Amino acid sequence: MILLAALVLLASGCATMSEEECLVADWHAIGYEDGAAGLQVAQLGKRREACADYGVRPDATAYRAGRDEGLQLYCTEHRGFRLGRAGGGYNGVCPADREGLFLHGYEAGREVYLVWSAMNQVSKAINDRAQEREHILDDITEMSARLISDESTKEERITLLADIARLKGRHTELGMELDDLEHELAMREADYQEVQARAPYQ
Numbered sequence: 101m102i103l104l105a106a107l108v109l110l111a112s113g114c115a116t117m118s119e120e121e122c123l124v125a126d127w128h129a130i131g132y133e134d135g136a137a138g139l140q141v142a143q144l145g146k147r148r149e150a151c152a153d154y155g156v157r158p159d160a161t162a163y164r165a166g167r168d169e170g171l172q173l174y175c176t177e178h179r180g181f182r183l184g185r186a187g188g189g190y191n192g193v194c195p196a197d198r199e200g201l202f203l204h205g206y207e208a209g210r211e212v213y214l215v216w217s218a219m220n221q222v223s224k225a226i227n228d229r230a231q232e233r234e235h236i237l238d239d240i241t242e243m244s245a246r247l248i249s250d251e252s253t254k255e256e257r258i259t260l261l262a263d264i265a266r267l268k269g270r271h272t273e274l275g276m277e278l279d280d281l282e283h284e285l286a287m288r289e290a291d292y293q294e295v296q297a298r299a300p301y302q
Contacts, residue, residue, distance in 0.1 A: 135170020184209025
């Protein structure tokens with residue numbers, strides 16, 4: 101039952117604890133799970149607040165001992181790489197004897213993340229401009245139909261011609277921007293492949 105409570109806490113990913121969880125809490129196990137998740141020691145304070153309503157005081161000594169053990173699992177080069185690769189932030193939780201290796205992995209993962217993000221931004225810009233060009237063509241088609249309509253007045257046709265000319269100009273601009281972005285994307289993709297190739301993990 102105690103193990104189940106600890107697993108529920110891990111799955112919830114937060115410090116909110118029910119009365120039953122507080123009453124049966126294995127504080128060593130909870131500390132271990134928090135440490136393995138890379139949570140700061142301040143998490144104990146949040147758990148203390150959650151259990152205070154039920155008159156339960158956490159065993160800080162057991163919690164800290166468990167958290168220290170959990171940090172041994174968290175503070176590895178591989179976990180650092182995974183955190184950096186996901187774009188996560190490091191909370192400075194690793195002990196001095198393990199922090200260097202963790203940060204080595206984190207910085208390698210962070211480099212992959214930044215290059216990947218830059219590549220995705222360019223890709224998104226390409227999609228946005230391609231969609232805008234499609235919308236412009238739709239607008240031009242609609243305006244052209246109105247232009248030749250018998251119901252259009254002379255003044256409306258003059259306005260439509262000006263709008264169509266403006267849209268055609270924007271369509272051309274977008275085409276040039278797309279050419280530049282496609283070239284940039286190719287470079288970003290090459291950068292990403294290079295960074296991926298030298299990353300310690302995939």
